[in-house]
Amino acid sequence: MNQLNNGFTIFLSLLVEAMPFLLLGVLFSSLLLFFVDERKLVEKMPKNPLLGALVGSMIGFFFPVCECGNVPVARRFLIQGVPTPVAIGFLLAAPTINPIVIWSTWTAFRDQPEIVVLRVVFSLAIATIIGYAFSFQKDLNPIVQPAIARYMKFNPPAQPQTKRRGKRYQVQQEATVPNLLQSGTYILGGKAGIPLRIDPNLVPPTLISTSDKPLADKLRLVVDNSIQELRELGGVMILGSAIAAAIQVLAPRELILSLGAGPISSIVVMLILAVVVSICSTVDSFFALSFASTFSSGSLLAFLVFGPMIDIKSVGLMLSIFKPKTIFYLFALAAQLTFLFTLFLNLHVF
Amino acid sequence: MANKNPKSKIPNLSLPWLDALAITAWGILMLRYWLTNKLNLLIHPNYFWLVIVTGISFIIIGLFKMQELWQRRRRDVTPNTQHISLFPPGWGSALLLTTAILGFIITPQVFASDKALQRGVTTDLLGSTRVKPQAFRVTVRPEERSLVDWVRTVNVYPEPDAYTGQKVKVQGFVIHPPDIGKEYLFLARFVLTCCAADAYPVGLPVKLPNNQEPYSPDTWLEVEGQMVTENLAGKRQLTIAATSLKKIPQPQNPYSY
Numbered sequence A: 001m002n003q004l005n006n007g008f009t010i011f012l013s014l015l016v017e018a019m020p021f022l023l024l025g026v027l028f029s030s031l032l033l034f035f036v037d038e039r040k041l042v043e044k045m046p047k048n049p050l051l052g053a054l055v056g057s058m059i060g061f062f063f064p065v066c067e068c069g070n071v072p073v074a075r076r077f078l079i080q081g082v083p084t085p086v087a088i089g090f091l092l093a094a095p096t097i098n099p100i101v102i103w104s105t106w107t108a109f110r111d112q113p114e115i116v117v118l119r120v121v122f123s124l125a126i127a128t129i130i131g132y133a134f135s136f137q138k139d140l141n142p143i144v145q146p147a148i149a150r151y152m153k154f155n156p157p158a159q160p161q162t163k164r165r166g167k168r169y170q171v172q173q174e175a176t177v178p179n180l181l182q183s184g185t186y187i188l189g190g191k192a193g194i195p196l197r198i199d200p201n202l203v204p205p206t207l208i209s210t211s212d213k214p215l216a217d218k219l220r221l222v223v224d225n226s227i228q229e230l231r232e233l234g235g236v237m238i239l240g241s242a243i244a245a246a247i248q249v250l251a252p253r254e255l256i257l258s259l260g261a262g263p264i265s266s267i268v269v270m271l272i273l274a275v276v277v278s279i280c281s282t283v284d285s286f287f288a289l290s291f292a293s294t295f296s297s298g299s300l301l302a303f304l305v306f307g308p309m310i311d312i313k314s315v316g317l318m319l320s321i322f323k324p325k326t327i328f329y330l331f332a333l334a335a336q337l338t339f340l341f342t343l344f345l346n347l348h349v350f
Numbered sequence B: 001m002a003n004k005n006p007k008s009k010i011p012n013l014s015l016p017w018l019d020a021l022a023i024t025a026w027g028i029l030m031l032r033y034w035l036t037n038k039l040n041l042l043i044h045p046n047y048f049w050l051v052i053v054t055g056i057s058f059i060i061i062g063l064f065k066m067q068e069l070w071q072r073r074r075r076d077v078t079p080n081t082q083h084i085s086l087f088p089p090g091w092g093s094a095l096l097l098t099t100a101i102l103g104f105i106i107t108p109q110v111f112a113s114d115k116a117l118q119r120g121v122t123t124d125l126l127g128s129t130r131v132k133p134q135a136f137r138v139t140v141r142p143e144e145r146s147l148v149d150w151v152r153t154v155n156v157y158p159e160p161d162a163y164t165g166q167k168v169k170v171q172g173f174v175i176h177p178p179d180i181g182k183e184y185l186f187l188a189r190f191v192l193t194c195c196a197a198d199a200y201p202v203g204l205p206v207k208l209p210n211n212q213e214p215y216s217p218d219t220w221l222e223v224e225g226q227m228v229t230e231n232l233a234g235k236r237q238l239t240i241a242a243t244s245l246k247k248i249p250q251p252q253n254p255y256s257y
Helices: A002-035 A038-043 A049-061 A070-079 A084-093 A099-108 A113-134 A146-154 A167-180 A215-250 A253-261 A263-276 A284-289 A297-309 A312-318 A324-346 B006-035 B045-071 B091-105 B113-118 B121-125 B147-156
Strands: A186-188 A195-197 B167-175 B184-191 B200-207 B220-232 B235-247
Touching: A002 A099, A002 A215, A002 A284, A002 B006, A002 B045, A002 B091, A002 B113, A049 A084, A049 A113, A070 A084, A070 A146, A070 A312, A084 A113, A084 A324, A099 A113, A099 A284, A113 A297, A113 A324, A215 A284, A215 B006, A215 B045, A215 B091, A253 A263, A263 A297, A263 A324, A284 A297, A297 A324, A312 A324, B006 B045, B006 B091, B113 B167, B113 B184, B147 B167, B147 B184, B147 B200, B167 B200, B184 B220, B200 B220
Parallel strands: B200 B235
Antiparallel strands: A186 A195, B167 B184, B167 B220, B184 B200, B220 B235
């Protein structure tokens, strides 16, 4: 009984501590969904694959979304003709490289600042490497879902040379935007500024940037979207916190200690937990925190770096963009790189 | 986009109410912890303001949504925007609401000796690696150091003999670890860095004038005495040789930071 009450106290404390960050993340991502014009951002993406992957990994700083918000955004990016490395870099790093997540990680690991710094560094490095690796895949057909491939085939994304035509062309292009967007569901991503109508079956209406509605409507949409994400992510967070509390209270101490102390076993356990526990990246540091006294720092980092990239929940979401094979490659690459980096840390290689 | 699917009409109408209710309930729960002084059992005081602001925001969002739903109740426009989701409709909110209700019913508990023992007294307490010398003050007179101050000081300079003869006056709760003798007990406190999930116990062994019988686990004590070095569990260990042990009520805020 006492055990149960201890577990419940841990569970509640995780939730109470995490709720503020969840709310902040959800409000931000809802606001950005309605107030930021992605088209402007898309135009500025660098074409160099390595630089693109790095920039893509860092856009999260302006799009504080966690791993449930980033998949739809990455998908819009791909459809709007953003180079693959940028989109992949964004997909993998955005849930971690953003101010809210960094703040919540800092809150949780105040007495181990190296965890906060290395979480950012490792995530950036891994996302950039994988984004760069995907730049060698010139033809997107084999890796994305047929619906997206078809869409992109018939509506080819902007060619690189359209970017290099100088200022005058861009001004002209922007000037045409208001006209084209009157009815809301057009995006500008086609050849030489030809507007495209988004297939409503391909992109759910809520996922389209709606930057041309009156403010009152926008605010209502922000609240609605926030509530929606709160209940989704809140639900997942409750399950995740329950698992963390249960492991802390119920798992035999000897088992946890022996697994947590081994430089390799601890990382493997945490990688598996990262996949199974699809807790939102804005609050996952609190989950990791409950293992801080027993598990190696490397393994905590493995959870914090790998978790936001791929977990059960985001696999479901990613299937809306990629074919299963691609997700498997992403998954394997990310897991291996995370394992290597954190193992180096555990073995004090650097 | 009016979603006019007659089959899903009833859940469509009640689900938004469930959402709004769940969020409002969480707001009230968070403010309630604050107003009933239970928040310090859950999280570090640095983050109280975050919880308070969030509680208020939840209530505002929830009430805003309810007011909107109330105004729209006659009209058949439920802007049920389809979202990629993990749960069947209503589950997320149902979970949130259930947890909030449980939170209203069950009071959070102060961690006690069983939890400390589970966390491993001998490995953690007798050689605590996690306590860092935050706000370390050298000028503090020995008898003014708290239990946590002592553990931090010892972590900086671990040689027990260096403290021999220094006066001690500390408060904490009693633990009876299985592997130290009957004439000793462990005086401990929990330290929070962020929230109850990372609470870890720190403390020092106390050498008793008689035996540990009168002091059952979880009793709060104020111990006065002198520092000595003892051999405990095969290790030289800084120990408080108690001259006076006074039972005290559990402090208002049982945790240290």
